[in-house]
Amino acid sequence: MQLPEDQIRAGHIPADLYRQIPPGTNVRKIVIVQEAPRSYKGPIVMTLLITTGSVVVLLVLAFVVQVIAASIVTVLSATCGITYTLNRVSKHPARSRPRRTKNRRFK
Numbered sequence: 001m002q003l004p005e006d007q008i009r010a011g012h013i014p015a016d017l018y019r020q021i022p023p024g025t026n027v028r029k030i031v032i033v034q035e036a037p038r039s040y041k042g043p044i045v046m047t048l049l050i051t052t053g054s055v056v057v058l059l060v061l062a063f064v065v066q067v068i069a070a071s072i073v074t075v076l077s078a079t080c081g082i083t084y085t086l087n088r089v090s091k092h093p094a095r096s097r098p099r100r101t102k103n104r105r106f107k
Contacts, residue, residue: 017032 021027021030
C-alpha cells in the first residue's frame with residue numbers, strides 16, 4: 001500500500017482525517033468520499049469555442065467593411081465623378097517571349 005487511495009480502499013483512515021472524527025464515533029461505519037479528479041474537457045472546449053467565435057467575428061467584420069467601402073466608392077463615382085483604380089506595379093517588366101542566350105550547347 002503505497003498510495004493514499006490504496007490505504008482508503010483497505011479501510012485505513014489517514015491521520016489527518018482521524019483527528020477530525022468526533023470522539024465516540026464508530027470508526028468501522030465511517031465512509032470516506034473522495035473528490036473526482038478534475039476534468040479538463042470543459043475548459044478546452046470553451047477555449048476552442050471562444051477562439052473560433054473570435055475568428056468568425058473578425059472575418060464577418062472584414063467582409064462588412066469591404067462591402068461598405070465598395071458601396072461608398074460606387075456612390076461617389078456615380079455622383080461626384082470620382083474614380084478609384086488599383087494599379088498593380090510589378091518589379092520586372094513583362095516580356096512577350098523568353099530571352100535566349102547566344103551560345104547554347106546540348107549535351
